[in-house]
Amino acid sequence: MSACRDDDDDPRIHxxxxxxxxVPDFPKPGIMFQDITTLLLDPKAFKDTIDLFxxxxxxxxxxxxxxxxxxGFIFGPPIALAIGAKFVPLxxxxxxxxKVYRQEYDLEYGSDCIEMHIGAVEPGERALVVDDLIxxxxxLCAAMNLLERAGAEVVxxxxxxxxxxxxxxxxxxxxxxxxxxxxx
Amino acid sequence: xxxxxxxxAPQISRAKxxxxxxxxxxHSGNSVRTTNSLNxxxxxxxxxxxxxxxxxxxxxxxxxxxxxxxxDDDEPMADDDRIARIAxxxxxIPDFPKPGILFQDITTLLLNPKAFKDTIDLFxxxxxxxxxxxxxxxxxxGFIFGPPIALAIGAKFVPMxxxxxxxxEVISEExxxxxxxxxxEMHVGAVQAGERALVVDDLIxxxxxLSAAIRLLERVGVDVVxxxxxxxxxxxxxxxxxxDRPLYVLIS
Numbered sequence: 001m002s003a004c005r006d007d008d009d010d011p012r013i014h015x016x017x018x019x020x021x022x023v024p025d026f027p028k029p030g031i032m033f034q035d036i037t038t039l040l041l042d043p044k045a046f047k048d049t050i051d052l053f054x055x056x057x058x059x060x061x062x063x064x065x066x067x068x069x070x071x072g073f074i075f076g077p078p079i080a081l082a083i084g085a086k087f088v089p090l091x092x093x094x095x096x097x098x099k100v101y102r103q104e105y106d107l108e109y110g111s112d113c114i115e116m117h118i119g120a121v122e123p124g125e126r127a128l129v130v131d132d133l134i135x136x137x138x139x140l141c142a143a144m145n146l147l148e149r150a151g152a153e154v155v156x157x158x159x160x161x162x163x164x165x166x167x168x169x170x171x172x173x174x175x176x177x178x179x180x181x182x183x184x
Numbered sequence: 185x186x187x188x189x190x191x192x193a194p195q196i197s198r199a200k201x202x203x204x205x206x207x208x209x210x211h212s213g214n215s216v217r218t219t220n221s222l223n224x225x226x227x228x229x230x231x232x233x234x235x236x237x238x239x240x241x242x243x244x245x246x247x248x249x250x251x252x253x254x255x256d257d258d259e260p261m262a263d264d265d266r267i268a269r270i271a272x273x274x275x276x277i278p279d280f281p282k283p284g285i286l287f288q289d290i291t292t293l294l295l296n297p298k299a300f301k302d303t304i305d306l307f308x309x310x311x312x313x314x315x316x317x318x319x320x321x322x323x324x325x326g327f328i329f330g331p332p333i334a335l336a337i338g339a340k341f342v343p344m345x346x347x348x349x350x351x352x353e354v355i356s357e358e359x360x361x362x363x364x365x366x367x368x369e370m371h372v373g374a375v376q377a378g379e380r381a382l383v384v385d386d387l388i389x390x391x392x393x394l395s396a397a398i399r400l401l402e403r404v405g406v407d408v409v410x411x412x413x414x415x416x417x418x419x420x421x422x423x424x425x426x427x428d429r430p431l432y433v434l435i436s
Contacts, residue, residue: 021352023351023352026351026352027348027351033351035351035352037342037343037350037371037374040331040334040340040341040342040343041340041341041342041374042340043334043335043338043339043340046331046334046335046341047335050335069324070323070324070327070343070345070349071327073324073325073327073328074327074331074341074343075331077294077300077328077329077331077332078331078332078335080294080297080300081297081300081301081304081332084297085297086294086295086296086297087294087295087300087328088291088294088295089291089294089324089328091324094281095324096291097277097280097281097287097289098275098277098280098289117291120291120295
């Protein structure tokens with residue numbers, strides 16, 4: 001059930017896309033950085049972004065919204081609050097106190113790691129993973145692993161932006177991905 | 185001109201919760217304690233009196249200031265109940281990130297949808313009629329609480345980030361740590377002179393980060409109306425480091 005948007009003519013989507021700023025050569029030459037901070041400066045567009053996700057997920061018995069540090073912390077909590085789910089932060093190493101699950105994943109050069117609290121999620125819970133953007137899918141894949149190791153069912157990954165050329169969608173082990181805008 | 189027409193009812197001092205060892209979500213840690221010591225209450229009343237004065241100065245002549253809403257007077261117990269729930273859902277982890285520090289872990293609050301919603305509601309109720317244009321949130325836990333507040337009050341959300349995270353043109357502000365310094369950054373053009381802003385973070389300790397955030401905003405002509413945190417560690421006197429900028433916290 002991979003989906004981009006059911007209704008590409010939704011005027012809200014156009015406004016959201018137009019509020020995203022592309023910054024060339026950040027963080028390094030050749031990368032066109034998709035900057036969502038300009039979206040956050042438009043209260044209506046930001047609200048529409050959240051509403052589009054909430055409309056999709058309310059009534060789906062989602063009990064967990066997991067957000068990936070740091071920009072997933074901006075979009076995840078408002079969704080969680082609106083659908084009555086817990087919010088679980090997935091963080092870089094050594095940020096979460098107490099006992100954690102740790103999941104490594106590959107980068108273009110080297111590897112990185114994200115962590116989730118042990119006990120935050122219970123077996124059988126239905127979870128979303130939220131981030132601002134999916135590129136290669138490495139981080140999202142690691143996030144799903146964390147939730148599944150805790151016994152949760154990842155219902156869907158939800159991002160504002162997808163970079164389709166990087167084929168991150170294929171790295172999600174068949175899990176559905178829902179995005180609002182594509183960037184080419 | 186004194187336009188205070190009703191008894192000033194500070195919200196913080198009504199949180200009379202003492203140490204709770206129940207309602208733990210995980211197996212370790214205690215719940216956070218809120219205190220109502222005389223000194224703290226006196227200091228808070230003084231702070232809130234100053235807040236009220238600055239609020240009156242900012243309000244248009246003849247306009248009623250709604251800092252203390254009638255809702256507070258009519259339903260004092262509702263706030264107490266909510267703050268009690270919030271306080272009991274925060275977990276204290278000893279010796280993190282280093283020995284001797286009692287870390288106030290708000291992630292357990294986020295696991296309780298009602299407590300998380302109550303947290304946001306308490307801030308939204310305070311700020312919704314205050315013409316706040318900007319909510320600035322400090323990376324990373326300020327990103328959890330700031331956006332829901334911004335969305336509810338119709339303000340922009342502006343992330344204040346560690347160095348090199350924000351693309352494009354930024355302004356930076358350095359601040360002192362116990363050992364050394366750190367830097368936070370904000371986008372150029374995110375805010376405009378004359379806008380009214382809140383600064384949000386989960387906790388104020390020494391006040392270094394918050395005061396740097398205030399300076400960043402004031403450098404571009406923004407009026408920082410208030411700083412808002414869930415938790416204050418009063419013994420670290422962060423409030424003093426904010427100068428005359430008011431601080432509102434739920435738990436102290």
